Amino acid sequence: MIPKDHLFDFMLIHADTSLIISQRLSEWCGHGPVLEQDMAMTNLALDHIGRARLLYQYASELENAGRSEDELAFLRDELDYKNLLLAEYPNTDFAFTVTRQFFLDAFYIDLLDKLSGSADSRLAHIANKSLKETQYHYKWSSDWMIRLGDGTEISHEKVQNAVDRLWEYTGEIFQPAECELGMMEAGVAPSYEELSDSWHQRVNSVLAEATLKKPQSTWQQKGGKTGHHTEHLGYLLAEMQYMQRAYPGLDW
Amino acid sequence: MTIEELERKFQDRIDAEEKIEAKDWMPEEYRKTLIRQISQHAHSEVVGMLPEGNWVTRAPNLKRKAILLAKIQDEAGHGLYLYSAAETLGVERDSLIDDLHSGKAKYSSIFNYPAISWADMGAIGWLVDGAAIMNQVALCRTSYGPYARAMVRICKEESFHQRQGYDILLSLSRGNAAQKRMCQDAINRWWWPSLMMFGPNDAHSPHSAQSMKWKIKRVSNDELRQRFVDMTVPQCEILGMKLPDDKLKWNPERGHYDFGEIDWSEFNNVLKGNGPCNKERLADRLNAHLDGAWVREAAMAHSEKRARRTA
Ligand SMILES: [Fe+2]
Numbered sequence: 265m266i267p268k269d270h271l272f273d274f275m276l277i278h279a280d281t282s283l284i285i286s287q288r289l290s291e292w293c294g295h296g297p298v299l300e301q302d303m304a305m306t307n308l309a310l311d312h313i314g315r316a317r318l319l320y321q322y323a324s325e326l327e328n329a330g331r332s333e334d335e336l337a338f339l340r341d342e343l344d345y346k347n348l349l350l351a352e353y354p355n356t357d358f359a360f361t362v363t364r365q366f367f368l369d370a371f372y373i374d375l376l377d378k379l380s381g382s383a384d385s386r387l388a389h390i391a392n393k394s395l396k397e398t399q400y401h402y403k404w405s406s407d408w409m410i411r412l413g414d415g416t417e418i419s420h421e422k423v424q425n426a427v428d429r430l431w432e433y434t435g436e437i438f439q440p441a442e443c444e445l446g447m448m449e450a451g452v453a454p455s456y457e458e459l460s461d462s463w464h465q466r467v468n469s470v471l472a473e474a475t476l477k478k479p480q481s482t483w484q485q486k487g488g489k490t491g492h493h494t495e496h497l498g499y500l501l502a503e504m505q506y507m508q509r510a511y512p513g514l515d516w
Numbered sequence: 517m518t519i520e521e522l523e524r525k526f527q528d529r530i531d532a533e534e535k536i537e538a539k540d541w542m543p544e545e546y547r548k549t550l551i552r553q554i555s556q557h558a559h560s561e562v563v564g565m566l567p568e569g570n571w572v573t574r575a576p577n578l579k580r581k582a583i584l585l586a587k588i589q590d591e592a593g594h595g596l597y598l599y600s601a602a603e604t605l606g607v608e609r610d611s612l613i614d615d616l617h618s619g620k621a622k623y624s625s626i627f628n629y630p631a632i633s634w635a636d637m638g639a640i641g642w643l644v645d646g647a648a649i650m651n652q653v654a655l656c657r658t659s660y661g662p663y664a665r666a667m668v669r670i671c672k673e674e675s676f677h678q679r680q681g682y683d684i685l686l687s688l689s690r691g692n693a694a695q696k697r698m699c700q701d702a703i704n705r706w707w708w709p710s711l712m713m714f715g716p717n718d719a720h721s722p723h724s725a726q727s728m729k730w731k732i733k734r735v736s737n738d739e740l741r742q743r744f745v746d747m748t749v750p751q752c753e754i755l756g757m758k759l760p761d762d763k764l765k766w767n768p769e770r771g772h773y774d775f776g777e778i779d780w781s782e783f784n785n786v787l788k789g790n791g792p793c794n795k796e797r798l799a800d801r802l803n804a805h806l807d808g809a810w811v812r813e814a815a816m817a818h819s820e821k822r823a824r825r826t827a
């Protein structure tokens with residue numbers, strides 16, 4: 265058995281990451297580069313919010329303190345959000361959005377695959393459902409990496425710039441937090457070393473096909489999993505939490 | 517066959533309730549009317565994503581956020597079906613979109629009103645989608661086959677949109693004073709613009725007669741508007757809210773609700789570009805299009821490269 269608080273924290277890392285990336289993607293609503301991609305990004309946002317809900321609901325039951333999915337999603341302080349820094353990075357432009365998505369999908373596609381065979385049956389169930397979505401997301405984001413990288417000179421430059429800029433937020437993914445170490449030991453979560461290897465393989469092959477260069481720099485930011493975020497998150501939360509903060513305790 | 521004979525045969529088919537298909541002969545004016553109407557309809561779906569997109573990042577809870585996202589995604593899908601239906605008439609989506617951006621093509625004026633509170637997500641679903649359904653249900657029987665079929669698909673989703681909007685207002689109407697206030701305020705602001713969605717009174721509707729003869733349009737503006745009012749008033753009573761019209765009253769002789777006169781000068785002004793959000797909406801669409809140009813070019817360049825490699 266793994267300690268409940270490890271499981272709870274683990275749910276929050278991924279619930280928060282899903283929620284925050286969903287929030288970012290939904291900012292595109294009505295402003296996509298072409299109607300089909302507007303729809304695709306709305307669809308991604310929708311899948312991620314669905315996933316966030318399943319994870320928060322499970323977290324809420326694990327915590328067993330009467331906090332609902334909405335209280336977990338909307339009424340915590342910034343310090344308590346555990347999402348990956350990558351998820352909160354602003355949309356910037358379509359190249360950044362695609363790159364951010366690709367880096368995340370290349371991780372989740374393997375994590376979810378492993379978790380769908382997890383000893384925790386509830387988690388396995390959620391992972392199994394999410395995996396099917398992520399396979400589609402990964403297809404979308406890796407296809408666009410290749411299209412943009414191997415498209416025009418301008419698109420190549422833009423997506424290379426996004427890769428270079430976002431690179432420093434990718435290392436954090438594989439730096440296990442305490443709860444993740446606990447989960448690994450209990451055999452509920454897979455080894456992050458293995459996940460990291462497989463992520464690098466995916467990234468290498470997609471970047472190569474996209475004619476993009478893998479960044480050389482090795483310095484990596486961290487802090488998301490322990491609640492120390494970039495300056496961007498505060499604004500995102502201010503907007504996202506607005507109704508719950510302005511009108512506490514109501515039904516909508 | 518002479519043009520007159522062709523036109524007579526065409527009208528005979530219409531009168532016999534036959535659907536006109538893309539490859540069939542049709543009068544030039546029929547084609548033009550349809551292109552104008554279908555593209556305007558498509559643009560409305562797309563511009564309509566903006567006021568709702570304005571609240572998706574601030575939706576009050578996860579469930580509402582998910583439902584709103586799903587709705588906006590549907591609207592994008594409606595835009596796609598309708599652009600495809602228009603393309604069957606021999607126009608390209610790009611040129612239709614250029615006409616939107618240049619101001620040559622219109623979209624529904626309703627989306628030139630601002631969505632300023634969460635309750636507006638309810639009022640838009642209930643009243644705006646509700647009014648749209650009235651129109652669209654009638655259009656399921658329109659004479660042009662591809663348009664009619666697009667409408668059948670769209671109508672299925674629209675009734676879900678209306679219900680979710682009403683459900684938002686229902687929650688607010690059972691809430692605290694602040695929620696009730698935002699609910700009533702949204703209804704006050706959206707009621708008259710929703711009635712305007714049906715267009716000018718029949719006596720002043722310039723294209724209507726010919727459109728009715730061709731069965732592009734099957735029910736008149738005023739009749740649709742009346743149906744909408746009759747449907748909406750009892751729903752508003754359940755909410756315990758007031759519709760902002762002192763003249764609104766059941767008329768037992770007519771078997772319909774009487775209602776007050778629409779402010780047509782407001783209608784005409786919004787149509788002319790003077791609504792609260794005309795400039796923002798168009799600028800948003802135009803900027804999205806311009807900002808996305810490099811993405812569309814990249815996709816094109818890449819698929820050309822691929823084709824060359826496999827050739
Ligand atoms: Fe629609």
Ligand SMILES: [Fe+2]
Nearest residue numbers: 591645674677
């Ligand atoms: Fe709708």
